[in-house]
Amino acid sequence: MVITNVLGAFAIFWFVWRFLHPAPWLTIVVFLSAALYSSLFLLFYFSIKRLTTLINKVRFLTKFRRFFMILAQYRRKHLIIIFNFCLARFIVFTSQYYLIINMLIPSLPVFAMIMMIFILFFIQSALPSLDLLDVGVRTMTATYFFSFITSQEVAVMAATACIWFVNLIVPAILGSAFVFKLNFFGTNRN
Numbered sequence: 001m002v003i004t005n006v007l008g009a010f011a012i013f014w015f016v017w018r019f020l021h022p023a024p025w026l027t028i029v030v031f032l033s034a035a036l037y038s039s040l041f042l043l044f045y046f047s048i049k050r051l052t053t054l055i056n057k058v059r060f061l062t063k064f065r066r067f068f069m070i071l072a073q074y075r076r077k078h079l080i081i082i083f084n085f086c087l088a089r090f091i092v093f094t095s096q097y098y099l100i101i102n103m104l105i106p107s108l109p110v111f112a113m114i115m116m117i118f119i120l121f122f123i124q125s126a127l128p129s130l131d132l133l134d135v136g137v138r139t140m141t142a143t144y145f146f147s148f149i150t151s152q153e154v155a156v157m158a159a160t161a162c163i164w165f166v167n168l169i170v171p172a173i174l175g176s177a178f179v180f181k182l183n184f185f186g187t188n189r190n
Contacts, residue, residue: 001041001125002041002042002045002083002086003083003086003087003090004090004118004121004122004125005037005038005041005122005125006038006041006042007090007118007121007122008118008119008121008122008123008125009033009034009037009038009122010034010038010118011115011116011118011119011122012030012034012119012122013030013031013033013034014115015115015116015119015145015148016030017030017031018112019148045079045083046076046079048071048072048074048079049072051068051071052068052069052071052072055068056068090121093121093163093167094114094117094118094121096163096166096167097117097120097159097163098110098113098114098117100159100162100163101113101117101155101156101159104152104155104156104158104159105150105152105155105156107150108149108150109149112149113149116142116145116146116148116149119145120138120141120142120145120160123141123145124137124138124141127141134164134168135160135161135164135165138160138161138163138164139156139157139160139161142156142157142159142160143156143157143160
């Protein structure tokens with residue numbers, strides 16, 4: 001979430017600056033908002049103990065104190081390792097989108113495509129949806145934002161649906177074979 005929100009916030013700023021052409025003062029406000037938003041995410045991630053102290057002061061969150069205390073046990077070294085794994089995962093998903101979209105629409109500028117992918121991840125992380133219905137949310141979001149850089153709506157929808165299928169449906173089908181073989185109630189004596 002940290003990586004998605006940090007890169008997504010700056011991608012949203014780029015989008016507003018590049019395509020919506022706001023007044024100069026509003027551009028500065030959007031940039032400062034993105035920088036503050038990203039800084040808070042990074043600060044709280046790498047300073048979980050401070051976040052825990054702050055959360056303990058909020059009355060209605062005290063019932064979750066034990067969960068935050070578990071988070072406070074992580075050392076910065078471990079957080080950096082986890083961050084690097086998450087960054088690698090983010091790069092893999094970004095590369096998947098890039099490769100599929102570039103294969104379907106090779107004329108798109110690389111930087112603009114990457115920024116749109118970051119926006120897509122940012123929006124997807126903020127919208128609650130079920131995995132089976134998620135393809136509609138993903139394709140509509142991708143179609144809207146990519147419409148600013150290409151008119152190939154069907155290709156964008158196909159790329160988004162392909163990534164959804166490969167990353168969610170195929171693993172679900174493969175995983176279900178293992179779930180059905182589990183012996184939950186001890187009824188299978190084989």
